[in-house]
Amino acid sequence: MFYPMFDPTFLILIPAVALGMWAQMRVQSTYARYSAVWARKGVTAEMVAERLLSMFGLRVPVERVPGNLSDHYDPRSKVLRLSDSVWGNYSIAAIGVAAHEVGHAVQDLEGYSPLRIRNSIVPVVNIGSMAALPLFFIGFLFRSGVMMDLGILFFLGVVGFHLVTLPVEFDASRRALRLLADTGYLAPDEIRGAKAVLDAAAWTYVAATVMALSQLFRLFLLRGVIGGRDD
Structure with a gap:
């Protein structure tokens, strides 16, 4: 017997959760490591962000927001926001994060296709x-294939x-x-530290994608259980 909250298909999610x-x-430890290393250029993360933005003629405000690593570029309001842990920080880690958000602003400026697609489906x-x-799970409980299929359809958008x-x-x-290498805001050896931080952050997006795909596979399995039953 399958139950939507207590069923063997939860095992599919364990690797993704891990x-x-x-x-x-990894992202927390890597950021902590390189946030203790100040860049030799002697400029703060928000200064770097502002100067990089100006290179492209972007009049994008750089604002401070509460939180730890809550940094983001908002393509709707055209604002770049840096978290408390990055703002005013001279470290390699903070400068790397700020430059990453500038990268998003430049994507927006250039009409980078994947960013446009992502923004359009938000x-x-x-x-x-x-x-x-x-x-999906209401459909599962009431054995409604239509509701389950609708749930899967919505979830396909999440996976996309x-x-x-x-x-x-x-x-x-x-x-x-x-940008950091070309402008000299980070020296070559410092670039390696910034890359380690950004690579670690990238793994969080990979993990989220693996979780979404695992969940989708689980939904298809559960849909097959209902589809194989006689009403």
């Missing part, structure tokens, strides 16, 4: 992420969002490292 925990620990994905699993996020994040990191 990968996610490892990725979070409203649908927001609805789908809230509705997908409730719809995660898949398109990967090239967006990888490309932003690539742009950041190149």
Whole structure:
């Protein structure tokens, strides 16, 4: 007998959960390591962000937001936000994170296709992420194939969002490292530290994608259980 909250298909999610925990620990430890290493250039992360943005003629405000590693570029309001842990920080780690967000702003400026796709599907994905699993498991409980299929359809949008996020994040990191090297804000040996931080952060996106794919596979398995039953 399968129950939506207590069934063997949960085992499918265990590797993804383990990968996610490892990725979070890695990004935290790597950031902590390189946040203790000040860049020799002697400029703060928000200064670097502002100067890099000005190189592209981008009049994007750089704002401070509460939190730890809550940094992001908002393509709707055209604002780059740096967290408390990055703002005012002279470290290799903070400068790498700030440059990564500048990479997103430059993607927006250039009309980078994966970013445009991701931005366009955000409203649908927001609805789908809230509705997908409730719809599916209500359908599972009442043996409604239509509701389960609708839940899977919504969840496919969530998976698509995660898949398109990967090239967006990888490309932003690539742009950041190149900008930091070309401008000299980080020396070659310091670039290696910034790359370690951004590579660790990238694993969190990989882990989220693996989790979404694992969950999708689980939903298909559960759908097959209902589909194989006689009403």
